Amino acid sequence: EAGVAQSPRYKIIEKRQSVAFWCNPISGHATLYWYQQILGQGPKLLIQFQNNGVVDDSQLPKDRFSAERLKGVDSTLKIQPAKLEDSAVYLCASVGLAGVEQFFGPGTRLTVL
Amino acid sequence: SQQGEEDPQALSIQEGENATMNCSYKTSINNLQWYRQNSGRGLVHLILIRSNEREKHSGRLRVTLDTSKKSSSLLITASRAADTASYFCATAPSYDKVIFGPGTSLSVIP
Known part of the structure; x- marks a missing residue:
């Protein structure tokens, strides 16, 4: 079974630029999560999708962050414009219909200069 | 906050020793999960432990949950160098959502 795929693995941008991350969950997994993990901290939930609908985006900074999962499969997370404090690892996870265990991708490490 | 807090923040042990990490949380949970990151x-x-369970085992892992004290512990027995990682307690207010704590950094010295 293929795992959760994310790209790119690394991204360096300057503040005020835009960036997008892509996630392809495990096949058949209806629930998809995006997390932000700042160095030395635990992952913080940004947004949760169930199929192509948003379940929880209460912690997503909507003035600069957006996310979509148009066909209920892969998802993109965008930051526009980026700030220095957005430097973090962005993790994508998915869960199957009957499960609670989250399967994580390798993450995208974002550095904002 | 629902967030669990792990204790200690960092732990260094010799290979073969046992490692114990604790997690405390503040509100009711559906389940509690432990994750490893390296x-x-x-x-x-x-491993996952549900709110109506008190103890679970998986290989060299043992997890306990005390809902009256709102605390959990993770025991890794006979530690190996490969166990070196950060360990996160994730409290689940509902079956489909978890909130991660700041983690415990474990170093196992060969």
Whole structure:
């Protein structure tokens, strides 16, 4: 079974630029999560999708962050414009219909200069 | 906050020793999960314990849950160098959502 795929693995941008991350969950997994993990901290939930609908985006900074999962499969997370404090690892996870265990991708490490 | 807090923040032990990490939380939970994160394999689910369970085992892992004290512990027995990683307690207010604590950094010295 293929795992959760994310790209790119690394991204360096300057503040005020835009960036997008892509996630392809495990096949058949209806629930998809995006997390932000700042160095030395635990992952913080940004947004949760169930199929192509948003379940929880209460912690997503909507003035600069957006996310979509148009066909209920892969998802993109965008930051526009980026700030220095957005430097973090962005993790994508998915869960199957009957499960609670989250399967994580390798993450995208974002550095904002 | 619902967030669990792990204790200690960092732990260093010799290979073969046991490692114990604790997690405390503040509000009711559906379940509690432990995850491991290292540079090689990313974030990996280790074990889940439901709110009506008191103890679970998986290989060298033992997890306990005391809902009256709102606390959990993770015991790794006979530790190996490969156990070196950060360990996160994730409290679940509902079946489909978890909130991660700041983690415990474990170093196992060969």
